[in-house]
Amino acid sequence: MELILVNLIDGLVTGLLLFMLSAGLTLIFSMMGVLNFAHASFYMLGAYFAYQISLFLGFWMGLLIAPVIVGLLGALVERYGLRRVHQYGHVPELIFTFGLALLIEELVQFIWGKDQMPYTVPEILQFSAFSIAGNAIPAYKVFMIFISVGIFIGLLFVLTRTRVGMVIQAALSYPRTVEALGHNVPLVFMGVFGVGTALAGVAGVIAGPVLSTFPGMAVVLGSIVFVTIVIGGLGSLSGALVASLLIGWITTFAKAYTLRMEDFLSWIGFHKPVDMSESLLRDVWTLTSPQVADILPYLLMVLILVFRPYGLFGKRDA
Amino acid sequence: MSMLEVTDLHAFYGKSHILQGVNMQIEEGEIVALLGRNGVGRSTTCKAIMGEVEPRGSVKFKGQEVAGKKAYEISKLGIGYVPENRDIFKGLTTRQNLMLGLKPGQKDGQGRWKMQDMFDMFENLDRRADVEATVMSGGEQQMLTMCRTLMGDPDFIMIDEPTEGLSPQMTQKVAELLQEIARRGISTLLVEQKLSIALDIAHRVYVMGHGHVVFEGTPAELREREDVRKEWLEV
Amino acid sequence: MNAMTQSGLSTATPALQIEDLRKSFGKAEIMRGVNLSIGAGERHAVIGPNGAGKSTLFNLITGRFPPTSGTVRLHGHDLAGLAPFQINRMGLSRSFQITNIFPKMSVFENVRCSLLWAQGYRYSFWNMVNRSRALTHAAEEILEQINLTNRRDLPAGVLSYAEQRALEIGITIAGGANVIMLDEPTAGMSHSETDYIMDLIRRVTENKTLVMVEHDMGVVFGLADRISVLVYGEIIATGTPEEVRANPKVQEAYLGAVLEADH
Amino acid sequence: MTDTTLHSSQPRLITLGGALPWLIGSLFLLVMPQVFTSNSAITIMNQMAITIVFALSYNMLLGQGGMLSFGHAVYMGMGGFMCVHFMNYIEDYSLPIPLPVLPIFGGLFGMGVAMIIGSFSTRKAGTIFAMISLGVGELIAACSVIIVAFFGGEEGVSGDRTMGPPVFGIEFLHQIEVYYLTAFWLVLSALLMYLFSRTPVGRMANAVRDNPERAEFLGYSSRWVRFFSFVAAGFFAGIAGGLFAINYEIVTEENLNLVQSGSILLITFLGGVGFFFGPILGAIVFTLLQSVLSLQTEIWQLYLGLLFVATVMFFPGGLAGVIMMHTLPFRLGKARLLLRPYVKTLLPALIGLLGTAGGMEILYHLRHAALGENEMSLYWISFDSHSVLPIAICLLTAAGGFWLAKRNAPELADAWHEANTPNGGVA
């Protein structure tokens, strides 16, 4: 019983972390139509910058400054890279971000090397907030929860209270015409991209200490973020939130409780072959939930795309 | 000082020289029709004035040089443009399309037109106010584009083929709207295929051919000039 | 070519038979029980105010949307539940009011692609299209007819608006379908082009069935054998041009004062 | 994409113009190993050949069908696994199947898998297709470490190509023999893929890419057109996989994971999706860079990344695009005009690049070499990386080179304009 509670909390944390990334990406992907493959790379930059800053000014300054730097970088990328590529269409745009992701990873290795950085949770948060049945809940996790909830509220406000969303939506089909109506489209795009990447930066700052800061950290999260927003439904912030939590909990529980395919199969009435050293199915029989935990989200996404292409909350097709 | 003053305007698509020195002048509250065959460059003229294609030459709006400015700056100065192929924004409702007509910071009701006026004028739009605008009928989309531009409260408006795809009596209605626009002191550059209407409502007409203006005068004068109509308008 | 064979037998049954066709989008009821029968070889024009449902009617017939209720028959075959491509294979081809071509492909390619199925190439991946003289000629024929031969290898996307309209029509007629539906074919064309397109249409629809939406009364009265007037999802009148002109209902609902205005 | 229409006007059975490139290409493949005889050179060429087949098959989706796939490696990988298994069957049950026909099985298997996946993934194009391909890719990649019986887990499956019956006394003990086998399959599949792009399905693939809805009103089901292209692509990817299996005698999870799928996307784009031969260029250049650079420098991937980003930003048509830009000047017989300006701008630019690269190398060494290891060698000169002089030299050359290039750029621009305007023709 307590264990369920503990896992609920762990899942929540994982989910909210994912949300901080996907929030920025929904902003960019659903509004600008840019499949930004470099998004996770900005998250990585967030972590590395924060680490570097924390060496001199401490964790909290890192939390403040790093996202800003990342955001500015993002804006620059939009201004001098994406904007140019935008006119060639979506595929080149995507390839650009793809190459960018590669580039950023290499740059990070160029500057910080290949090893993991000793970027750690700040002293003040290095105690366990409370513990349930001998399972400690680190204060840092509680802190993460608060940050991400704050971000959600902030974004919701921007998107619902301003005309920005509409302008971008319109600019997707006829940017020229939107400009002719007096809207400074390039500026808006730059802003959105900047904010989106800044969000990724925040996620990086916060995740760095727990998920460890190393050159591969972007790749690890790269595709799962897309999965999240696709499941949630493009353009829907709440969708992103729900999907993130869903994924967080699914994976956590799948790992925390070892369910065996064997039990399941025999439960639905199959009988385990005596000797199956030769049968191709032997691995299916010995399958356990922790083994598949990390691919469940992908399974979910494919199913959703096949049966409900606009995702859980999305209005239009992905 | 005239509302718009275009002198020796040139424009290119890649290497093809579309506008080869266009001159025109439009006074306050005046409706000027821009006529010509397909492909002579009437739309390009509008786009050049709007800064959507790079203009070479001078475009003075209320005496201020706008050539070389960005489209959104030009629009903020008070020039409105109704593009020929409608450009209804995907994924937005009719109402939202109209809202985007408002300039940044401008609220509905500031200026000559209110959103309600639009719905009163065209009940089709009213009926479809909250469906995604791209599903509307061709004609309805035509109305929407025009209204969308009006929402921005321009002092000078360029309208490219407003009656295309409109039923006869809807065409009538647009003609009346154009005159109403003029009455509210807005100057209009009207690019129109249907000679009948153009000649009915325009105060003056320019005829384009080979990338520059080949005739300028009142509708009456154009009616006189058999030769011009034959050579440049094929009627 | 299946089109021909059908036009053979289709003298008896009407080419298009529409019964109590209805369509609603959400609460909005657009099509309110349309009944219409168009004989084989007839040139039929549908006119009506903007938003009356003309294009929607086209979309329902050609399988772009499913009707809410009612039936559409092509040469007696019920079209219910058929996809656009299936209906097209039965010899029905349409054009679009809002230009709908293949912008990145060359003008020639646009036309050739519209010939492939009609000429029986289907999904075959054993014969090479560029080897077939017949195909190339046919395509070039069409280009001639729509005066785009000089634009042959340009990407269709850069043509001027009017040129694109012409290509739209070319793509529609290329396959030689025997029921042709044109949605505002002359919109945005100058007088001379309008006239030219008019007798192009007249030529290519010789002993075929033509259904056409048009706001240019010159074209309508110049081409149509019969006219239907669609007003807010209902057909208020059908008949010869003269009858329709005379009909008072039509007068106030649609034509209004302008009849004289155009010539 | 308009290149495909160029020949369409002369419907002769086999045009010399059409056949020539193929003859030259095949000849080239024949003599290459005589020129570059070293074992490593042949290894590289094999890798190239395989990548070419894979890239071409990928372009059937991206370039011709407008289907952006993030999971194409799956079909290559599957084909590969099938082939190693076949190798092992041949070994275990000494089946009389000669090695050279093995890729067929890879192809068929890849095709089979493509049929299953395609049956639902090709219903829609655009983002939905892309994302499904991503998901499926991840799923199958993950399964490969779970379903050990077929995929061999982390270690993958390895086999021995020499266990089959010898063909004309060839046992495929040596790279060179494998090379000719690979080359044969390369020519064959390339030709087939080229012809496919000329078939009705191939042509309609373009149409569906541009405007799926309109295609439906011309009698074609966009979904089926996509499906057929997809399956065909799967087949050739499978062949590439088979060739891989024969070459490396091992197939692992990496053969079908996201990284692999991603790199083929980049390779194809680098070469240019707009033209049939684009992916071929991409594959050649990429493989060369990868195998040569990686021996020269530790940060070769950084250079690759820069190359990709630069390509997308400045040459969205890829290498093929750059080449095709020059067809007009050649037709006008004005290509000569470009020669001098090119030399005058590109040479300094190149020097500038080398300078920059040098600077980066030194920085990298400074930062990451072990304590006391100040000795480094660059461009065949060895020096102390911690002293100021070398880096200064590099930066200066870089600056100088770029400055020169920038100064001469306008000249190039003018020449370019001139070379592209027909004589007497007005601007």
Add this chain to the structure above:
Amino acid sequence: AENVKIAFIDPLSGPFASTGSNGLKQYEFAADELVNKNGGVLDGRKFEIVAFDNKVSPKESLIQLQVAIDQGIHYVVQGNSSGVANALTEAIEKHNRRNPDNRVLFLNYAAVDPVLTNDKCNFWHFRLDANSDIKMDALTDVIAQNPDIKKVYIIGQDYGFGKAVAAAAVSMLGEKRPDIEIVGNELHPIGKVKDFTPYARKVVSSGADAVITGNWGSDMLGLGKAVIENGFKGPIYTYYAAGSGITAAFGESGKGSIRLISEGQVNPPYSDRAKEVYDGFRARYPEGNIDMPRIFNTVDMLANAINEAGTADDVVAVAHALEGMTYESMWGGKVYIRPEDHQAIQDINVLVHTNEGITYDYDNSGYGVLLEHKVEMASADSPTTCKMKRP
């Protein structure tokens, strides 16, 4: 005279980069310190370590192997991941069969999956580390003596080695302490787990008194941190919980609870020579650790074998020289290479993570591993299924 090139094929990037690059440092230093300083082998030929990054990928490793062979290299050392080792030993076997005039030797210094010296053994492969069964035998001896342990949790990476460890642990505990209950036995994907918390939760809530794991690299780091953070107090028996940042990460929290099983003793230093060597290493790599003493044995033994064979190019002769060789290790005890399966037999130590009595700490953390228990010439007579085919 030209150098004797040795190809080092191991991860220099990716999640196991630190393990790999740390190994590389030790090889480079060993080559200089033990061989090149003393004038090299034979007529003064020096050892040269050529590094190849394989990203712990079997496929990549084979590609690199090909490159190495093309460069005329005859000696390959590799250790990180038995997965790679399995692929390599097969490939090398094949290569030597096909190119009798250009053969290659494979010196495996860390890949300890037993099959390598059993079913998959071949004449070209030598394993200078004790295989996981031998190590587990020693480890379980220690566990068996601890009466407080009633429940153990076994967790490892999902591949050959991880499975081998689990299997050995189960069977050997079964013999030595039938009363011990195995409350958990699971595998996780290698190098892919981002957050070990869920696993840690399971360990804690299973009420285990001890954990056994063969994890290494980032997987060891992640698992260890999570388990301890989560409030687990009992001992953790590991194969590789030392160096590469792991020792630093555990610090105080791991004191006395983390044990690891390894050949060679660093603390207290066994010999003055060892001291000398370690100090030299420290001087050159202030951040580095000697956490694989066997690397020094490997280099030195290869040098001896070459000298004995009188050639560096005829690897068959060198292999014969290695077979049955007995070597005095500066890290303590003898190393004997069993001819029948090319498995090195040597002393195996159980070490404890602590900061007391540490001469050479790891990761400059003040903590290191201290000798606690030694098994001399461990499992010298352990059976093997190897049927060695000699050329």
